[in-house]
Amino acid sequence: MKKLLFTIALVSIGFTAFAQQSSSIETKAIKLIELTSGQQFDIMTEPLVKMVPEENREAFKKDLAQSTEELYKKMATVYTESFTEEELDKILAFYDTPVGKKMVAVTPELTKKGMEIGQAWGMELQPLIAKYTK
Structure with a gap:
């Protein structure tokens, strides 16, 4: 019984560590997407916002923000399949430099x-x- 509990504990710790790593790399990928594409998404969705009657725009913007957040999560999967966490760290470090900030x-x-x-x-x-x- 002790052996079984120990095994379950080890497996749980392993899954937790994997989930934390996964969430860390996903968070970095989302940050990169926001930096490189966030303003462009705003530009692309601006005409959509204007199509909604004025009295419904704020509610639409909230729903749109939630939808965009889900889109970023889906896109993050593509990024995490293409870049390691270390590579994302280096890319994000570039965007934190003066020339990276200018690029954004x-x-x-x-x-x-x-x-x-x-x-x-x-x-x-x-x-x-x-x-x-x-």
């Missing part, structure tokens, strides 16, 4: 301008597409 600050504007350039390029491609689809 200018990324939304870069994204916006990049989208505008991409849309213009797509329009420029119309004649080329027409040439090969006739």
Whole structure:
């Protein structure tokens, strides 16, 4: 009986340690996602917020925030499959440097301008597409 209790205790400790490690790496992945994509998600969801009548916007924003949190958790799985915890630590350390902070600050504007350039390029491609689809 003592052996069984000891085994159960060891297994429980192992699962707890794994869960803590998993949650630690997940937390770091979510932090990275927030740093690198959070402002872009805000930009992308802004038109959605404007579609909701003014009297419902605050409630919508709360639900949207909860939905975004779930999205980040799902995305964190992809990050934790691609990066070790040590690698995430190093990436996060970069984003804590002056140039990393600047990268976070200018990324939304870069994204916006990049989208505008991409849309213009797509329009420029119309004649080329027409040439090969006739």
